[in-house]
Amino acid sequence: xxxxxxVKDLTVRFNGSLALDHVSFTIEKEAIIAVIGPNGSGxxxxxxAILGLIPYEGEIRLFSLPVRQVLAQVGYMxxxxxxxxxxxxxxxxxxxxxxxxxxKLPVHGALDEVGMNEFKGKLIGELSGGQLQRVLLAHALLxxxxxxxxxxxxxxxxxxxQGDFYSVIQHLNREHGVTVMMVSHExxxxxxxxxxxxxxxxxxxxxGETRTAxxxxxxxxxxxxxxxxxxxxxxxxxxxxxxxxx
Amino acid sequence: xGITMAELLQLPFMQRALLAGLVLGLLLSYLGIFVTLRKMxxxxxxxxxxxxxxxxxxxxxxxxPLLSALAFSMLLAALVYWLEKKSPLSSDSIIGIMFTxxxxxxxxxxxxxxxxxxxxxxxxxxxxxxxxxQDLALIVVFGASILAFIASHKRKLTLLALxxxxxxxxxxxxxxxxxxxxxxxxxxxxxxxxxxxxxxxSAILIIPVSTARLFSRSFKALTWWTVxxxxxxxxxGLLLSYxxDLPAGAVIVLTGSAIFSLAFVASAWxxxxxxxxxxxx
Numbered sequence: 001x002x003x004x005x006x007v008k009d010l011t012v013r014f015n016g017s018l019a020l021d022h023v024s025f026t027i028e029k030e031a032i033i034a035v036i037g038p039n040g041s042g043x044x045x046x047x048x049a050i051l052g053l054i055p056y057e058g059e060i061r062l063f064s065l066p067v068r069q070v071l072a073q074v075g076y077m078x079x080x081x082x083x084x085x086x087x088x089x090x091x092x093x094x095x096x097x098x099x100x101x102x103x104k105l106p107v108h109g110a111l112d113e114v115g116m117n118e119f120k121g122k123l124i125g126e127l128s129g130g131q132l133q134r135v136l137l138a139h140a141l142l143x144x145x146x147x148x149x150x151x152x153x154x155x156x157x158x159x160x161x162q163g164d165f166y167s168v169i170q171h172l173n174r175e176h177g178v179t180v181m182m183v184s185h186e187x188x189x190x191x192x193x194x195x196x197x198x199x200x201x202x203x204x205x206x207x208g209e210t211r212t213a214x215x216x217x218x219x220x221x222x223x224x225x226x227x228x229x230x231x232x233x234x235x236x237x238x239x240x241x242x243x244x245x246x
Numbered sequence: 247x248g249i250t251m252a253e254l255l256q257l258p259f260m261q262r263a264l265l266a267g268l269v270l271g272l273l274l275s276y277l278g279i280f281v282t283l284r285k286m287x288x289x290x291x292x293x294x295x296x297x298x299x300x301x302x303x304x305x306x307x308x309x310x311p312l313l314s315a316l317a318f319s320m321l322l323a324a325l326v327y328w329l330e331k332k333s334p335l336s337s338d339s340i341i342g343i344m345f346t347x348x349x350x351x352x353x354x355x356x357x358x359x360x361x362x363x364x365x366x367x368x369x370x371x372x373x374x375x376x377x378x379x380q381d382l383a384l385i386v387v388f389g390a391s392i393l394a395f396i397a398s399h400k401r402k403l404t405l406l407a408l409x410x411x412x413x414x415x416x417x418x419x420x421x422x423x424x425x426x427x428x429x430x431x432x433x434x435x436x437x438x439x440x441x442x443x444x445x446x447x448s449a450i451l452i453i454p455v456s457t458a459r460l461f462s463r464s465f466k467a468l469t470w471w472t473v474x475x476x477x478x479x480x481x482x483g484l485l486l487s488y489x490x491d492l493p494a495g496a497v498i499v500l501t502g503s504a505i506f507s508l509a510f511v512a513s514a515w516x517x518x519x520x521x522x523x524x525x526x527x
Contacts (some may be wrong), residue, residue, distance in 0.1 A: 093466065
């Protein structure tokens with residue numbers, strides 16, 4: 001079986017300054033992968049480069065193929081909308097617009113999967129933060145992707161909502177074999193729910209299995225000596241103390 | 247009034263004006279949805295003003311001013327697009343430079359022709375009642391082609407206007423569709439100059455969609471209301487201008503503004519009533 005994702009010597013520059021510096025890693029099999037790091041460490045840049053949304057140097061292959069060739073098998077949930085949320089657009093219209101094949105639209109199925117079918121006639125601008133996140137997830141799941149990218153999907157959602165969200169992600173991975181790569185600041189959730197981790201600070205600080213790669217030393221390297229974490233050896237950071245927004 | 251409405255509609259110049267007005271109302275207001283979504287109002291205003299240079303070239307060379315303005319503005323739109331991608335300057339600065347340079351070039355070129363220049367006033371403020379058959383043919387052919395393209399690529403253009411990244415992820419080529427939108431918009435604005443003039447043409451792009459946004463509860467409703475409001479504005483404005491013997495372009499714009507003002511007051515009043523009923527509950 002080909003590796004799910006191969007990134008070799010990935011370098012991204014914005015106006016001459018380095019946003020990512022020769023990052024290389026391989027994801028061999030289906031997993032939930034977290035990308036962590038402080039603000040400006042290149043987490044979102046990594047996702048956008050993999051998706052071909054920004055120019056980069058290096059090589060990226062999904063399922064051993066160039067990204068453009070497998071884009072239809074990829075779902076992406078952005079951190080936020082770029083457009084004016086007061087624009088009159090219903091949930092159903094939004095899902096319809098983002099569909100590659102509108103004539104074979106499984107819009108009800110996608111909204112059902114995230115429990116949002118009853119909101120399909122509601123305006124996007126009238127949704128709460130959590131409801132909007134679920135609509136974005138429905139959009140990302142629309143074409144039954146094999147690989148799902150989530151950019152800070154749970155920002156602005158309470159702890160309970162985060163737990164529910166991660167449970168959905170875990171279900172997608174375990175039951176449907178979807179590989180999920182997610183940018184997150186929620187260290188405790190990352191420790192609890194993800195299989196692998198990529199720690200970035202413009203270059204690759206650490207990567208591997210979450211339980212072994214996410215150590216106190218690595219966190220200090222990423223967030224500094226004064227960062228407030230409770231990571232004891234291989235023990236998980238406790239919920240409520242393990243969140244970092246630095 | 248010495249003439250009835252039925253007789254008025256029998257007059258060839260009025261038939262041409264009505265047909266041109268309705269085609270342009272539909273075209274410009276539909277494009278206005280994308281213009282407001284992408285916050286391109288300044289681009290529209292800039293291209294319309296700079297098109298004066300194209301019309302002046304046509305007048306000076308005795309070639310069709312409308313065709314020459316079409317070619318000039320489409321080239322200018324492509325140049326603005328290219329500079330936005332390649333230069334470190336902001337879009338506003340690039341458009342500002344093009345806008346003023348095009349207008350200045352137009353004024354100088356027109357001043358090279360001796361004597362009074364009635365065409366200049368026509369291009370600045372529009373003269374829908376003076377539309378000739380060949381102008382009408384151009385408006386209908388270009389307008390129908392652009393509308394057909396927009397209708398068949400509506401989903402792609404809308405998604406691109408909403409969110410460029412999502413458009414990329416949906417397999418849309420954003421650069422191609424952005425360039426096409428710029429060129430179609432430039433072309434439509436120049437066609438609209440015959441009705442409203444360089445100074446007023448942006449109004450029909452912006453006012454109907456802004457009015458429709460005040461009460462639309464879906465994108466589909468917004469589209470229908472925008473087009474209906476634009477067509478009503480053009481029709482009512484044109485007839486009012488004839489009855490009151492006032493410049494058609496200006497009356498059309500003020501009719502649109504009056505409808506917007508009424509909708510704004512009604513929408514604010516409706517919101518207030520809803521809030522009051524919620525408080526009482």
